[in-house]
Amino acid sequence: MTIAKKLPFVIIIASLLVTGITVFAVYMMQSATLHDSLLEKTKSTADQYISVRHIIAMNQDAINTDSMGNFEFKALNPARVGNMVAQNFNLKSHMVIKQTSLKVRNKEMGQPDEFEKEWLKKFEDEKSMEPISEETILNGEPVFRYMVPIEIKKPCLSCHGEPAGEIDISGYPKEGYKEGEIRGAISVIAPMKADLSNLNRHMLIVGAAGLFLALILIVILHVFFRSMVTSPIAALMDKADKISMGEVSEPIEVMREDEIGALAQSFERMRISLKKSLELIEKD
Numbered sequence: 158m159t160i161a162k163k164l165p166f167v168i169i170i171a172s173l174l175v176t177g178i179t180v181f182a183v184y185m186m187q188s189a190t191l192h193d194s195l196l197e198k199t200k201s202t203a204d205q206y207i208s209v210r211h212i213i214a215m216n217q218d219a220i221n222t223d224s225m226g227n228f229e230f231k232a233l234n235p236a237r238v239g240n241m242v243a244q245n246f247n248l249k250s251h252m253v254i255k256q257t258s259l260k261v262r263n264k265e266m267g268q269p270d271e272f273e274k275e276w277l278k279k280f281e282d283e284k285s286m287e288p289i290s291e292e293t294i295l296n297g298e299p300v301f302r303y304m305v306p307i308e309i310k311k312p313c314l315s316c317h318g319e320p321a322g323e324i325d326i327s328g329y330p331k332e333g334y335k336e337g338e339i340r341g342a343i344s345v346i347a348p349m350k351a352d353l354s355n356l357n358r359h360m361l362i363v364g365a366a367g368l369f370l371a372l373i374l375i376v377i378l379h380v381f382f383r384s385m386v387t388s389p390i391a392a393l394m395d396k397a398d399k400i401s402m403g404e405v406s407e408p409i410e411v412m413r414e415d416e417i418g419a420l421a422q423s424f425e426r427m428r429i430s431l432k433k434s435l436e437l438i439e440k441d
């Protein structure tokens with residue numbers, strides 16, 4: 158195989174390597190950026206939601222006092238309002254927010270799925286109040302999930318505390334929780350399908366650009382190699398063949414100052430000395 162034919166193979170292998178490494182590095186960087194932005198989005202959604210629940214909790218006295226100053230339970234406790242907010246939010250947003258628990262009251266809205274069950278158990282076992290996030294699959298679709306555990310505090314006990322089974326002011330049986338236990342979690346789910354197909358499209362563009370660059374390199378190097386190396390060598394071979402057949406009178410032009418020029422110079426010296434030797438032989 159000639160060098161001119163070997164060259165494209167070398168370039169193709171080198172380009173594939175460089176393109177592969179670039180695609181991998183860009184993919185890692187972009188998916189880390191995507192992870193960060195989804196974490197930021199789901200966390201801020203959960204934070205705003207928790208903030209709404211907090212405001213409702215702080216205003217229970219105002220909500221539950223009628224104009225005469227009498228206590229009247231309006232069933233607008235944080236979790237209740239939270240479920241209303243979630244219902245409204247989930248209709249408008251492509252994200253889903255919910256309050257969930259292993260002992261769920263609102264079975265329609267708060268029933269934990271497998272992922273949530275697993276994490277609620279872990280929060281309980283590890284007594285952890287640290288939010289968690291994970292990229293996973295839900296109903297066959299890629300999703301980003303974020304969960305913040307909720308702890309039972311003193312004010313929660315009047316409805317969720319002991320004795321278990323006793324009906325609280327809201328009409329639900331108490332669960333028998335103690336202060337400090339994990340009551341449940343706020344769970345946020347963000348779909349990732351669109352982001353991932355965007356990411357894949359970016360990778361395709363980067364990969365295609367890499368291969369296109371390789372193609373251009375091959376053409377440029379091929380043309381360059383032909384004019385600078387292959388053709389001059391073929392011309393020199395031609396001259397050497399003529400010399401070998403005794404045609405020593407035609408000088409070899411040295412047009413260049415590179416390696417090919419040096420080779421032509423050597424040929425020219427060889428031709429001159431051959432010519433001299435031939436002339437000497439002829440004189441004798």
Ligand code: HEC
Pocket residue numbers: 214234236237240256257258260261262263264267307308309310312313314315316317325326327329340341342
């Ligand atoms: C006035 C009674 C009352 C108090 C006090 C109360 N809750 Fe609840 N909680 C409820 C009711 C009622 C529901 C069900 C809401 C619904 O039906 O949408 C609920 C539901 C929840 C849920 C959703 C899961 C489920 O079971 O549906 C969480 C989480 C929760 N409460 C946490 C707390 C925490 C934490 C506190 C204390 C800061 C607290 N609650 C105080 C009445 C109360």
